Amino acid sequence: MPAGTYTVRFAAANRVNGGQQTVSVSVNGFTVLAGLQAVTGTYNTYQTAAFTVGPSGSGVPLGSLVAQSLAPVTVAAAPITGVDFGYSFDVIVNTNNAGQGSVRQFLLNANALTNANLAQAGQVAGRETSIFMIPNGATTGVPAGLRSGLASGLNASSGANAWARLQVLTALPTLTDAGTTLDGSTQTLNVQDSNPGQVGLGGSGG
Secondary structure (H helix, E strand, O other): OOOEEEOOEEEEOOOOOOOOOOEEEEEOOEEEEEEEOOOOOOOEEEEOOOEEEOOOOOOOOHHHOOOOOOOOOOOOOOOOOOOOOOOOOOEEOOOOOOOOOOHHHHHHHHHHOOOOOOOOOOOOOOOEEOEEOOOOOOOOOOOOOOOOOOOOOOOEEEOOEEEOOOOOOOOOOOOOOOOEEOOOOHHHHHOOOOOOOEOOOOOEOO
């Protein structure tokens, strides 16, 4: 398939007799829709989620893409409302080497997505900026966007101060999108300055 973003649209209906069946759709061995159960015995149109095929030699073949966020939905009647499939592709919430909420995933997302019509609150429009929100373990006065009771992700310390040390076990991907900013100061803005003062002989803490 040529490079681009695609969806697959099809019609499906439930069996009237003999039990229900589910429908899955895969492209080149990669599942783009799993376990769909048609709503009624009458044919209705359904559509897969969008999936991306990278250009030849780009290192983004279809089979390498893995869903980052899944949400089970039980269909009791149509239409279905109140289901949020939202996923933030810029938020960094842990120090993990890879996976959801890691710096590595932020870089992969930045390379894969264009900045067209991007407008992050408080950031330059059309430019993708990392949003650090690594929990500090606070149980009261939690900033907006963090729930209380999350374990602290600040995994390094010096006396009473603590900070986040990223666990980079392999080389990070090369950033190919020039319109991207990796900004650690958003941690201080979104959570707090957990390491105030000076670092060594020079730069500001936080």
